[in-house]
Amino acid sequence: MLNCVIIEDEFPAREELKYFINNNNNFQINKEFENPIDALKYIEGNNVDVVFLDINMPELDGMSLGKIIHRFNKNIKLVFITAYKDFAIDAFEIKAFDYILKPYSEERIIKVLNNLVEELDKNDNENLIKDFNIKKITVNLDSKMVVLSTDDILYIEADEKETHIFTASNMYTSKLKISQLENILSENIFFRGHRSYIVNIDKIVEVEPWFNGTYILKVSNCNFKIPVSRNKVKELKEILTIK
Template sequence: MKGIIVEDEFPAREELKYFINSFSNIEIIDEFDNGVDVLKFIQENIIDVIFLDINIPMIDGMLLARTIDNFKVKPKIVFITAYKEHAVDAFELEAFDYILKPYSEERIVSMLEKLENIKVLLDNKKEKNTKIISIEGSLDKVSLWKNDKLIVVKIDDIYYCEADERETIVFTKEDKYVVKSSITEFEKNLASDKIFKTHRSFIVNTSKIEAIIPWFNNTYKLKLKDLNAEVPVSRSKIKDFRKLMHI
């Protein structure tokens, strides 16, 4: 896993580099103290993660992150900053983590472990190819964490998913699971014509809908079979939802 550090204060950069080198296998291939040089670098190089301060010269970290968000291949962004007021913006950009200075060793190590665990899972999926392939050539099962175990779950058994900060909660009829990624990233694993993102924070399996209930501003609430749960359909999704459901 390759990464870069973007931090204009040398002591902070050295401290972060020490933790990364000591507690992970992440290779820091370059360091920067301003946003312009970073932008040039990532346009020519593929990296896995950026450890990014917000208060940096020329192009600040938040503007840099918004620019990177438009890239086709996007590295994970870990904000490391003294400014807590940008946390909401970071969440909307689906940053991997947001760590406030002065940070603790425990907090940094935990973040590094999560980064490497995700990398291992992705590599295992590519190498082992253990998932069952559907007619369209897509995966019809996903592996979900529960109590420190990976459980293989059929996509058809998923009722709905809900965003929870930087994680995604996946609900089946009998259980729920935690996915250590944003709901947008998780949606990419759900290759099924029954899966529909109704809202920025919700995904639903349309085969599990029991009732479509009109709601305010011409939106809907979806009542699901077997579960005491309702899923909203946002205004931006109404047109596509009606087309999908033939209403």
């Protein structure tokens, strides 16, 4: 169930939006506000998943309010519903979930609500996978499917159409993208230090300085060295206590 807040100072527009939201069992309208200041106070102290807000409002415009909300809670989904198309770029700079122009259609609102539910389901599934602390994954070796212990993985490499998983004795393949494997594998054991590589932290035996302040990693039982992107160097240093 998604907890929603509506911030809209025009009564007819607010009632129409409420009608569509109330017809979807995945949503619950916790509060509705005409005044954005009152809305902000409520959002700061309560569990809110989605905020539907207009832009042209008294005291504090909706775009400024959206920026404040995004600053203190980036998980709240912001859906702007407004007659002003000029603020769309600003909205997506703060990662607004959607930007709907008035007068909106029933189909447009229903589509946004369905997209919000899909986003919630996706996030829940990713969190569930992480909570399971998966110890084995199924990979491919030639024509066979092999159940592989994650403890045996040295590193993972993204290719164009598949992902390669390396152990000390074999290279396996998977149709899962490297980002999907990153979600599945424990972040306490595996480190994605490059867009194309994930490494088993327990298998790292050497860290070598590379160019432009980056590093390359040597893992046990492997001659290949794994690069670490510059934007991941700080995280690597924290993981391996590099001073």
